[in-house]
Amino acid sequence: MPDAWRPGRLHSAPPVYHVLLTNRYLTSRVIPLIAVAAVAMCVALVIIVVSVMTGFLDMVKASGRTLVGDVIVSYPMTGIPYYERLIDRIASLGEVAAATPVVESLGLLKMPYPAGERKQTETVQVWGIDPVTLGRVTGYDETLYWRPPAGGEIFSEDDFRSALEAELGPDALTTLYERGSALEAADGSDRAIVLGMHVSIGNERQRDGTYRPVFGPLGYWFMPRYEVGLTVVPVGSSGGLLDPVTRGFQVVNEFVSGVFLIDDKRVMIPLAQAQDMLRLVPSTILDDDDEDSGFVDPARVTMVLARAVDGVPPDALRDRIATAYNAFREELLLDPTVHPSVVPPPIGAGLQVQTWRQQQRQFIDPVEKERELMRVLFSIIYLVCAGLVLSIFWAIVYEKTRDIGILRSVGASRLGISAIFLRYGAIIGAVGAVIGLGLAYLVVRNINGIHQAIGEPAPVWSWVGAFALAAGAVGMLVWRSFSGFLLPVVLWAIAAVACVGLGIGLLLHRGTLIWDPSVYYFSEIPNHLDPVTAVTTMLGAVVFSVLGAFVPAMKAADTDPVRALRYE
Amino acid sequence: MNEPGLDVREATPDAARTTQSRLAARDVVKSYRLGRVTVPVLKGAALDVAEGEWVAVLGSSGSGKSTLLHLLGDLDQADAGEIRFDDRPLAAMSRRERDRYRNRSIGFVFQFYHLLPELNVVENTYLPALVGMSRLAFYTQRRALRTRARDLLAGFGLDHRLDHRPRELSGGERQRVAIARALINRPAVLLADEPTGNLDEQTGGEILDLLSAQHAEGLTIVMVTHDVGIAARADRVVELHDGAVQTGGGQSFTR
Numbered sequence: 001m002p003d004a005w006r007p008g009r010l011h012s013a014p015p016v017y018h019v020l021l022t023n024r025y026l027t028s029r030v031i032p033l034i035a036v037a038a039v040a041m042c043v044a045l046v047i048i049v050v051s052v053m054t055g056f057l058d059m060v061k062a063s064g065r066t067l068v069g070d071v072i073v074s075y076p077m078t079g080i081p082y083y084e085r086l087i088d089r090i091a092s093l094g095e096v097a098a099a100t101p102v103v104e105s106l107g108l109l110k111m112p113y114p115a116g117e118r119k120q121t122e123t124v125q126v127w128g129i130d131p132v133t134l135g136r137v138t139g140y141d142e143t144l145y146w147r148p149p150a151g152g153e154i155f156s157e158d159d160f161r162s163a164l165e166a167e168l169g170p171d172a173l174t175t176l177y178e179r180g181s182a183l184e185a186a187d188g189s190d191r192a193i194v195l196g197m198h199v200s201i202g203n204e205r206q207r208d209g210t211y212r213p214v215f216g217p218l219g220y221w222f223m224p225r226y227e228v229g230l231t232v233v234p235v236g237s238s239g240g241l242l243d244p245v246t247r248g249f250q251v252v253n254e255f256v257s258g259v260f261l262i263d264d265k266r267v268m269i270p271l272a273q274a275q276d277m278l279r280l281v282p283s284t285i286l287d288d289d290d291e292d293s294g295f296v297d298p299a300r301v302t303m304v305l306a307r308a309v310d311g312v313p314p315d316a317l318r319d320r321i322a323t324a325y326n327a328f329r330e331e332l333l334l335d336p337t338v339h340p341s342v343v344p345p346p347i348g349a350g351l352q353v354q355t356w357r358q359q360q361r362q363f364i365d366p367v368e369k370e371r372e373l374m375r376v377l378f379s380i381i382y383l384v385c386a387g388l389v390l391s392i393f394w395a396i397v398y399e400k401t402r403d404i405g406i407l408r409s410v411g412a413s414r415l416g417i418s419a420i421f422l423r424y425g426a427i428i429g430a431v432g433a434v435i436g437l438g439l440a441y442l443v444v445r446n447i448n449g450i451h452q453a454i455g456e457p458a459p460v461w462s463w464v465g466a467f468a469l470a471a472g473a474v475g476m477l478v479w480r481s482f483s484g485f486l487l488p489v490v491l492w493a494i495a496a497v498a499c500v501g502l503g504i505g506l507l508l509h510r511g512t513l514i515w516d517p518s519v520y521y522f523s524e525i526p527n528h529l530d531p532v533t534a535v536t537t538m539l540g541a542v543v544f545s546v547l548g549a550f551v552p553a554m555k556a557a558d559t560d561p562v563r564a565l566r567y568e
Numbered sequence: 569m570n571e572p573g574l575d576v577r578e579a580t581p582d583a584a585r586t587t588q589s590r591l592a593a594r595d596v597v598k599s600y601r602l603g604r605v606t607v608p609v610l611k612g613a614a615l616d617v618a619e620g621e622w623v624a625v626l627g628s629s630g631s632g633k634s635t636l637l638h639l640l641g642d643l644d645q646a647d648a649g650e651i652r653f654d655d656r657p658l659a660a661m662s663r664r665e666r667d668r669y670r671n672r673s674i675g676f677v678f679q680f681y682h683l684l685p686e687l688n689v690v691e692n693t694y695l696p697a698l699v700g701m702s703r704l705a706f707y708t709q710r711r712a713l714r715t716r717a718r719d720l721l722a723g724f725g726l727d728h729r730l731d732h733r734p735r736e737l738s739g740g741e742r743q744r745v746a747i748a749r750a751l752i753n754r755p756a757v758l759l760a761d762e763p764t765g766n767l768d769e770q771t772g773g774e775i776l777d778l779l780s781a782q783h784a785e786g787l788t789i790v791m792v793t794h795d796v797g798i799a800a801r802a803d804r805v806v807e808l809h810d811g812a813v814q815t816g817g818g819q820s821f822t823r
Contacts, residue, residue: 407695
């Protein structure tokens, strides 16, 4: 029935030819694959960088609570007198979950190493703490590293904790943890000290984030077996320096806060020890004749840390605590048992009530600046990616200008033609975005492993493999050179050179530490995929793909068919 | 009625043709801009094509013959004058009507075939039928549509080439596919722009035979060529010279 089909009514409904053409354009050429790869790479790049940056900032924000709580009342050197009364007032506020006193000072720590007479000395930041209340404010005991495995957890073989367990029995870790969380020495005294993980030279971070002592020719330095000497310089009431005080402490545990600056410098000792060494203990106030005036200069602390109830913003809490402090000061002024010289100054005159952000400005400011810098760089990267996608599609569609002329000459409407490229751009954009997301997920989840791998010499198989590929490419090059065609020869030559270059690069690679914790504050790279970034980036990829295909297609469809046909 | 090779190119009185004219060009002016220079191509060209007629437009290269054909096929716009189809000026039509005109009323055959490289022979052939066809219509009619395309191609001796891509075909085969494509929607007029211009003499002759056969079945054809011998296959030859149609032109080129 040769004449069964006859042209029917002209439909305005979505015509069918664009489906046919889009599918053919997508499946019969290499260039859509290149476009998909380009979109995927751009999407992956943006998601990876933004996710890491966002994770980094989240870590900065979260670290505040684990380091100092939300709000800090600080009066360095002199210290806050009658701090128990202040803490009672603060703790009674509805917005406050917990509050704790801290004595902060600088100190010198005489280490047990190296072997021999001359020992190494480290400068440290000394925190005199009450472990119980500090635990409520900052989660202190959760940061202690030497501890028994939590319910069901089994340490990996590489983990030194499993070696400790095997050698000393599971009780060894329990003992260390108990002593650390109570800051109590083996003999029950309070001459106990907990070090940040990087304070000593003894520990080395492993690929999986665990620590183990560094083993050297003279054995290893597992700190919780040693005593250290701590020296601090107390400051007199007139502001002058008094004689340095040195005491021996037993290392009972080590902590990992995750912030390198802290883990590298801070040591924790019991509050009473710190007060005693720094002369912040109660004393009698003498009158002008050096007689007992009947007044007492009470014990002091240099900081009071408070943690907000969940949902209370730190700024609101700071205002409440400032009010509480003013009331506390009023009370002292009116109290006849309090000597006027003891009353601490109003807020601002050396005494600060700050959120952790304000207090840790020198730590946070550079990070915020880095973030702003990243935002600027990021806008540029985003634009470059968008431009790349746009130009790839522009090129693809321009190559198809003649096809558009043909379609116009057989009566295809301009809208119908746009539909082809709309579909084309949308499909490539969507496929590229999904592949890019997958790629980004793989990289971000494994970023610490990748970083570790980069930080080590390349394994033998990698460069041997690269050279083997190069040899294969050379073989193909020789074989194809008989074909008489130039392109395959050039392509195989490029492949061979690239493989040789890769092989040499891998062979010479001796490991580069990119994420140096002393530069980036954190000992681990954030590996959390930011969902908002992922979704917006994927949408952006589709939009730019569609725009990139749509704009030149409309332009081509708008020109007279004969001009489009002449386009070769 | 008109046997190929028969000399029937007597000038028909103009008035007699106007009334039954299928496609006409009236005082068409067209010029191109080349940088700052404006090059006039057509300076008031006129042409009338009657139903069932095979007209050859003869002209040297650059005479504007292709431009005239593009204007007739609504692939380009005239600067002045008008193109009329069934006595209706194209300029008065809406965009949709003109899309429809290109799709249904005319079939265009180009010198360089202009097949879509990604589509196979059958798909290239029924492409104009797909234009304006909804998805539903396609799924209900595709068998009939493919049959029509195959029959056309088989008639042109291409039944063994149906699943090939254009690049796998010879020039003559490509041009036959292009003609099949132009005919798929049963157009009123076939416009052929140097259809044999890219082919050797024997292949070109076969293409002309094919056009001849279609003409014998009643197809109206307008063909432009620079070759007197090829023009001789038509019913009537008009000569385009210096941007205008020479009345009675072509007589001197009769074999």
